[in-house]
Amino acid sequence: MxxxxxxxxxxxxxxxxxxxxxxxxxxxxxxxxxxxxPTFRGKDGLWNKYSPQELATPQAFYKNPSLVWQWYSWRRKIIKQAQxxxxxxxxxxxxxxxxxxxxxxxxxxxxxxxxxxxxxxxxxxGNIFREKCISCDFKKYSEEIYEDIPKCEKCGSILRPDVVWFGExxxxxxxxxxxxxxxxxxxxxxxxxxxxxxxxxxxxxxxxxxxxxxxxxxxxxxxxxxxxxxxxxxxxxxxxxxxxxxxxx
Structure with a gap:
Protein backbone atom coordinates (compact mmCIF):
# COMPACT_ATOMS: atom_id res chain seq x y z
CA MET A 1 0.00 0.00 0.00
CA PRO A 38 1.39 -13.35 23.18
CA THR A 39 -1.31 -14.31 20.69
CA PHE A 40 -2.64 -17.79 20.07
CA ARG A 41 -2.40 -17.85 16.29
CA GLY A 42 0.40 -15.49 15.34
CA LYS A 43 3.90 -16.60 14.40
CA ASP A 44 5.02 -16.08 18.00
CA GLY A 45 1.77 -17.35 19.50
CA LEU A 46 1.33 -19.26 22.73
CA TRP A 47 0.12 -22.32 20.87
CA ASN A 48 3.55 -22.69 19.30
CA LYS A 49 4.93 -23.37 22.78
CA TYR A 50 2.06 -25.34 24.30
CA SER A 51 -0.66 -27.61 23.02
CA PRO A 52 -4.16 -26.15 23.51
CA GLN A 53 -5.44 -29.66 24.20
CA GLU A 54 -3.10 -29.79 27.20
CA LEU A 55 -4.12 -26.47 28.70
CA ALA A 56 -7.31 -24.84 27.43
CA THR A 57 -10.04 -27.47 27.34
CA PRO A 58 -12.44 -28.78 29.99
CA GLN A 59 -10.89 -32.23 29.58
CA ALA A 60 -7.41 -30.85 30.30
CA PHE A 61 -8.66 -29.08 33.42
CA TYR A 62 -10.39 -32.11 34.89
CA LYS A 63 -7.37 -34.27 34.07
CA ASN A 64 -4.79 -31.90 35.56
CA PRO A 65 -6.26 -28.75 37.15
CA SER A 66 -2.94 -27.92 38.80
CA LEU A 67 -1.12 -27.71 35.44
CA VAL A 68 -3.88 -25.57 33.92
CA TRP A 69 -3.87 -23.18 36.89
CA GLN A 70 -0.07 -22.89 36.71
CA TRP A 71 -0.42 -21.82 33.09
CA TYR A 72 -3.20 -19.33 33.80
CA SER A 73 -1.24 -17.90 36.74
CA TRP A 74 1.71 -17.42 34.38
CA ARG A 75 -0.58 -15.67 31.91
CA ARG A 76 -1.98 -13.47 34.69
CA LYS A 77 1.55 -12.33 35.53
CA ILE A 78 2.16 -11.31 31.91
CA ILE A 79 -1.16 -9.48 31.66
CA LYS A 80 -0.75 -7.66 34.98
CA GLN A 81 2.62 -6.34 33.81
CA ALA A 82 1.20 -5.24 30.45
CA GLN A 83 -0.27 -1.80 29.84
CA GLY A 126 -14.66 -14.26 29.49
CA ASN A 127 -12.02 -12.67 31.72
CA ILE A 128 -8.83 -14.28 33.02
CA PHE A 129 -9.25 -12.47 36.34
CA ARG A 130 -12.68 -13.96 37.01
CA GLU A 131 -13.10 -17.40 38.54
CA LYS A 132 -16.10 -19.67 38.86
CA CYS A 133 -16.88 -22.82 40.79
CA ILE A 134 -17.24 -26.08 38.88
CA SER A 135 -20.00 -27.24 41.26
CA CYS A 136 -22.10 -24.20 42.25
CA ASP A 137 -22.89 -20.68 41.04
CA PHE A 138 -20.07 -18.96 42.95
CA LYS A 139 -17.97 -16.44 40.98
CA LYS A 140 -15.39 -13.88 41.99
CA TYR A 141 -12.82 -11.46 40.59
CA SER A 142 -9.22 -12.19 41.57
CA GLU A 143 -5.77 -11.16 40.38
CA GLU A 144 -4.08 -13.70 42.64
CA ILE A 145 -1.20 -15.80 41.32
CA TYR A 146 -1.90 -19.29 42.62
CA GLU A 147 0.56 -21.97 43.64
CA ASP A 148 -2.24 -24.37 44.59
CA ILE A 149 -5.67 -25.04 43.10
CA PRO A 150 -8.10 -22.37 44.41
CA LYS A 151 -11.18 -23.57 46.29
CA CYS A 152 -14.73 -22.28 46.27
CA GLU A 153 -15.59 -20.11 49.26
CA LYS A 154 -19.21 -21.25 49.10
CA CYS A 155 -19.12 -25.04 48.68
CA GLY A 156 -15.45 -26.04 48.93
CA SER A 157 -15.19 -27.40 45.39
CA ILE A 158 -12.48 -26.17 43.01
CA LEU A 159 -12.50 -22.96 40.99
CA ARG A 160 -11.66 -22.61 37.32
CA PRO A 161 -10.91 -19.54 35.18
CA ASP A 162 -14.14 -17.94 33.96
CA VAL A 163 -13.12 -18.12 30.32
CA VAL A 164 -14.46 -20.00 27.31
CA TRP A 165 -12.27 -22.99 26.51
CA PHE A 166 -11.95 -24.91 23.27
CA GLY A 167 -14.96 -27.17 22.90
CA GLU A 168 -17.16 -24.97 25.11
Whole structure:
Protein backbone atom coordinates (compact mmCIF):
# COMPACT_ATOMS: atom_id res chain seq x y z
CA MET A 1 0.00 0.00 0.00
CA UNK A 2 1.44 3.37 -0.96
CA UNK A 3 1.24 6.43 1.28
CA UNK A 4 -1.68 7.98 -0.60
CA UNK A 5 -3.78 4.82 -0.37
CA UNK A 6 -3.03 4.55 3.35
CA UNK A 7 -4.00 8.15 4.11
CA UNK A 8 -7.13 7.82 1.97
CA UNK A 9 -8.24 4.75 3.91
CA UNK A 10 -7.61 6.56 7.19
CA UNK A 11 -9.78 9.45 5.99
CA UNK A 12 -12.53 7.14 4.67
CA UNK A 13 -12.57 5.23 7.96
CA UNK A 14 -12.86 8.40 10.02
CA UNK A 15 -15.73 9.64 7.84
CA UNK A 16 -17.57 6.32 8.06
CA UNK A 17 -17.28 6.36 11.85
CA UNK A 18 -18.26 10.03 12.06
CA UNK A 19 -21.42 9.50 9.98
CA UNK A 20 -22.43 6.20 11.58
CA UNK A 21 -25.61 5.95 13.63
CA UNK A 22 -24.20 3.13 15.74
CA UNK A 23 -20.72 1.57 15.67
CA UNK A 24 -19.71 -1.80 17.04
CA UNK A 25 -16.00 -2.52 17.54
CA UNK A 26 -14.77 -6.12 17.47
CA UNK A 27 -11.27 -6.76 18.83
CA UNK A 28 -9.03 -9.81 18.84
CA UNK A 29 -5.63 -10.89 20.12
CA UNK A 30 -3.71 -8.64 17.73
CA UNK A 31 -4.42 -5.47 19.71
CA UNK A 32 -3.24 -7.11 22.95
CA UNK A 33 -0.11 -8.42 21.22
CA UNK A 34 0.96 -4.79 20.83
CA UNK A 35 0.97 -4.59 24.63
CA UNK A 36 3.30 -7.59 24.83
CA UNK A 37 0.69 -10.29 25.39
CA PRO A 38 1.39 -13.35 23.18
CA THR A 39 -1.31 -14.31 20.69
CA PHE A 40 -2.64 -17.79 20.07
CA ARG A 41 -2.40 -17.85 16.29
CA GLY A 42 0.40 -15.49 15.34
CA LYS A 43 3.90 -16.60 14.40
CA ASP A 44 5.02 -16.08 18.00
CA GLY A 45 1.77 -17.35 19.50
CA LEU A 46 1.33 -19.26 22.73
CA TRP A 47 0.12 -22.32 20.87
CA ASN A 48 3.55 -22.69 19.30
CA LYS A 49 4.93 -23.37 22.78
CA TYR A 50 2.06 -25.34 24.30
CA SER A 51 -0.66 -27.61 23.02
CA PRO A 52 -4.16 -26.15 23.51
CA GLN A 53 -5.44 -29.66 24.20
CA GLU A 54 -3.10 -29.79 27.20
CA LEU A 55 -4.12 -26.47 28.70
CA ALA A 56 -7.31 -24.84 27.43
CA THR A 57 -10.04 -27.47 27.34
CA PRO A 58 -12.44 -28.78 29.99
CA GLN A 59 -10.89 -32.23 29.58
CA ALA A 60 -7.41 -30.85 30.30
CA PHE A 61 -8.66 -29.08 33.42
CA TYR A 62 -10.39 -32.11 34.89
CA LYS A 63 -7.37 -34.27 34.07
CA ASN A 64 -4.79 -31.90 35.56
CA PRO A 65 -6.26 -28.75 37.15
CA SER A 66 -2.94 -27.92 38.80
CA LEU A 67 -1.12 -27.71 35.44
CA VAL A 68 -3.88 -25.57 33.92
CA TRP A 69 -3.87 -23.18 36.89
CA GLN A 70 -0.07 -22.89 36.71
CA TRP A 71 -0.42 -21.82 33.09
CA TYR A 72 -3.20 -19.33 33.80
CA SER A 73 -1.24 -17.90 36.74
CA TRP A 74 1.71 -17.42 34.38
CA ARG A 75 -0.58 -15.67 31.91
CA ARG A 76 -1.98 -13.47 34.69
CA LYS A 77 1.55 -12.33 35.53
CA ILE A 78 2.16 -11.31 31.91
CA ILE A 79 -1.16 -9.48 31.66
CA LYS A 80 -0.75 -7.66 34.98
CA GLN A 81 2.62 -6.34 33.81
CA ALA A 82 1.20 -5.24 30.45
CA GLN A 83 -0.27 -1.80 29.84
CA UNK A 84 -3.02 -0.70 27.44
CA UNK A 85 -1.55 0.67 24.23
CA UNK A 86 -2.55 3.53 21.94
CA UNK A 87 -5.03 1.25 20.18
CA UNK A 88 -6.91 0.54 23.41
CA UNK A 89 -6.97 4.22 24.34
CA UNK A 90 -8.14 5.20 20.85
CA UNK A 91 -11.10 2.81 21.06
CA UNK A 92 -12.00 4.30 24.45
CA UNK A 93 -11.81 7.73 22.83
CA UNK A 94 -14.13 6.64 20.00
CA UNK A 95 -16.60 5.52 22.67
CA UNK A 96 -16.46 8.94 24.32
CA UNK A 97 -17.05 10.61 20.93
CA UNK A 98 -19.93 8.36 19.82
CA UNK A 99 -21.39 8.08 23.35
CA UNK A 100 -24.55 5.92 23.24
CA UNK A 101 -23.91 5.05 19.59
CA UNK A 102 -21.08 2.66 20.47
CA UNK A 103 -20.41 -0.84 21.77
CA UNK A 104 -17.26 -2.95 22.03
CA UNK A 105 -17.17 -6.74 21.72
CA UNK A 106 -13.76 -8.15 22.61
CA UNK A 107 -12.53 -11.70 22.17
CA UNK A 108 -9.68 -10.91 24.56
CA UNK A 109 -9.75 -12.00 28.20
CA UNK A 110 -7.13 -9.56 29.54
CA UNK A 111 -9.27 -6.59 30.61
CA UNK A 112 -6.97 -4.06 28.91
CA UNK A 113 -9.89 -2.27 27.25
CA UNK A 114 -11.46 -1.48 30.62
CA UNK A 115 -8.10 -0.33 31.98
CA UNK A 116 -7.90 2.06 29.01
CA UNK A 117 -11.30 3.53 29.88
CA UNK A 118 -13.76 1.55 27.77
CA UNK A 119 -17.09 1.09 29.55
CA UNK A 120 -19.54 -0.50 27.11
CA UNK A 121 -17.74 -3.82 26.74
CA UNK A 122 -18.87 -7.39 26.12
CA UNK A 123 -16.17 -9.93 27.01
CA UNK A 124 -17.03 -12.60 24.46
CA UNK A 125 -14.61 -15.21 25.81
CA GLY A 126 -14.66 -14.26 29.49
CA ASN A 127 -12.02 -12.67 31.72
CA ILE A 128 -8.83 -14.28 33.02
CA PHE A 129 -9.25 -12.47 36.34
CA ARG A 130 -12.68 -13.96 37.01
CA GLU A 131 -13.10 -17.40 38.54
CA LYS A 132 -16.10 -19.67 38.86
CA CYS A 133 -16.88 -22.82 40.79
CA ILE A 134 -17.24 -26.08 38.88
CA SER A 135 -20.00 -27.24 41.26
CA CYS A 136 -22.10 -24.20 42.25
CA ASP A 137 -22.89 -20.68 41.04
CA PHE A 138 -20.07 -18.96 42.95
CA LYS A 139 -17.97 -16.44 40.98
CA LYS A 140 -15.39 -13.88 41.99
CA TYR A 141 -12.82 -11.46 40.59
CA SER A 142 -9.22 -12.19 41.57
CA GLU A 143 -5.77 -11.16 40.38
CA GLU A 144 -4.08 -13.70 42.64
CA ILE A 145 -1.20 -15.80 41.32
CA TYR A 146 -1.90 -19.29 42.62
CA GLU A 147 0.56 -21.97 43.64
CA ASP A 148 -2.24 -24.37 44.59
CA ILE A 149 -5.67 -25.04 43.10
CA PRO A 150 -8.10 -22.37 44.41
CA LYS A 151 -11.18 -23.57 46.29
CA CYS A 152 -14.73 -22.28 46.27
CA GLU A 153 -15.59 -20.11 49.26
CA LYS A 154 -19.21 -21.25 49.10
CA CYS A 155 -19.12 -25.04 48.68
CA GLY A 156 -15.45 -26.04 48.93
CA SER A 157 -15.19 -27.40 45.39
CA ILE A 158 -12.48 -26.17 43.01
CA LEU A 159 -12.50 -22.96 40.99
CA ARG A 160 -11.66 -22.61 37.32
CA PRO A 161 -10.91 -19.54 35.18
CA ASP A 162 -14.14 -17.94 33.96
CA VAL A 163 -13.12 -18.12 30.32
CA VAL A 164 -14.46 -20.00 27.31
CA TRP A 165 -12.27 -22.99 26.51
CA PHE A 166 -11.95 -24.91 23.27
CA GLY A 167 -14.96 -27.17 22.90
CA GLU A 168 -17.16 -24.97 25.11
CA UNK A 169 -20.05 -22.84 23.83
CA UNK A 170 -20.20 -19.09 24.27
CA UNK A 171 -22.79 -18.39 27.02
CA UNK A 172 -26.20 -17.90 25.41
CA UNK A 173 -26.74 -14.55 27.13
CA UNK A 174 -23.50 -13.23 25.59
CA UNK A 175 -24.48 -14.51 22.14
CA UNK A 176 -27.91 -12.90 22.33
CA UNK A 177 -26.66 -9.53 23.58
CA UNK A 178 -23.89 -9.43 20.97
CA UNK A 179 -26.29 -10.36 18.17
CA UNK A 180 -28.70 -7.61 19.23
CA UNK A 181 -25.91 -5.02 19.18
CA UNK A 182 -24.56 -6.20 15.82
CA UNK A 183 -28.01 -5.98 14.24
CA UNK A 184 -28.48 -2.47 15.60
CA UNK A 185 -25.12 -1.17 14.35
CA UNK A 186 -24.57 0.20 10.85
CA UNK A 187 -20.76 -0.02 10.89
CA UNK A 188 -18.29 -2.54 12.31
CA UNK A 189 -14.67 -1.78 13.16
CA UNK A 190 -12.65 -5.01 13.33
CA UNK A 191 -9.28 -4.65 15.08
CA UNK A 192 -6.55 -7.26 15.46
CA UNK A 193 -8.67 -10.32 14.77
CA UNK A 194 -7.88 -13.20 12.44
CA UNK A 195 -11.57 -13.46 11.47
CA UNK A 196 -11.42 -17.26 11.53
CA UNK A 197 -12.88 -17.95 14.99
CA UNK A 198 -16.63 -18.41 15.05
CA UNK A 199 -19.13 -17.28 16.15
CA UNK A 200 -17.32 -13.90 16.41
CA UNK A 201 -16.20 -14.03 12.76
CA UNK A 202 -19.86 -14.49 11.88
CA UNK A 203 -20.51 -10.88 12.89
CA UNK A 204 -18.21 -9.67 10.11
CA UNK A 205 -19.81 -12.12 7.71
CA UNK A 206 -23.26 -10.78 8.65
CA UNK A 207 -22.21 -7.17 8.08
CA UNK A 208 -20.78 -7.92 4.65
CA UNK A 209 -23.79 -9.98 3.53
CA UNK A 210 -26.12 -7.22 4.79
CA UNK A 211 -24.31 -4.55 2.80
CA UNK A 212 -23.17 -2.74 5.94
CA UNK A 213 -19.77 -1.06 6.16
CA UNK A 214 -16.80 -2.86 7.74
CA UNK A 215 -13.37 -1.41 8.54
CA UNK A 216 -10.62 -3.92 9.25
CA UNK A 217 -7.32 -3.02 10.94
CA UNK A 218 -4.92 -5.95 11.07
CA UNK A 219 -1.28 -6.70 10.38
CA UNK A 220 -2.21 -9.59 8.10
CA UNK A 221 -5.05 -9.92 5.61
CA UNK A 222 -8.02 -12.07 6.60
CA UNK A 223 -10.59 -14.13 4.66
CA UNK A 224 -12.80 -11.00 4.52
CA UNK A 225 -10.18 -8.40 3.55
CA UNK A 226 -11.27 -8.21 -0.10
CA UNK A 227 -14.82 -7.27 0.90
CA UNK A 228 -14.23 -4.33 3.23
CA UNK A 229 -11.97 -1.37 4.00
CA UNK A 230 -8.73 -3.11 5.01
CA UNK A 231 -5.87 -1.15 6.57
CA UNK A 232 -2.68 -3.13 7.10
CA UNK A 233 -0.73 -2.25 10.21
CA UNK A 234 -0.77 -1.99 13.98
CA UNK A 235 -3.85 -0.75 15.81
CA UNK A 236 -1.68 1.44 18.03
CA UNK A 237 -0.41 3.32 14.99
CA UNK A 238 -3.56 3.45 12.84
CA UNK A 239 -6.36 4.12 15.34
CA UNK A 240 -4.81 7.33 16.76
CA UNK A 241 -4.74 8.74 13.21
CA UNK A 242 -8.44 7.97 12.78
CA UNK A 243 -9.27 9.49 16.18
CA UNK A 244 -7.26 12.61 15.32
CA UNK A 245 -9.49 13.19 12.28
CA UNK A 246 -12.64 12.48 14.31
CA UNK A 247 -11.66 15.10 16.87
CA UNK A 248 -11.14 17.81 14.25
CA UNK A 249 -14.86 18.35 13.78
Missing amino acids: NGEDFEEKIYISAELIRKSNFIVVLTGAGISAESGI PNAGHYSIARIESIKKEKFFLITQNIDGLHQRAGSKKVIEFH PIPQSIIEESARIVKEADILLSVGTSSVVYPAAGFIEYFISSGKKVIEINIERTPFSDFLVHISGKAGEILPKIVELLEKT
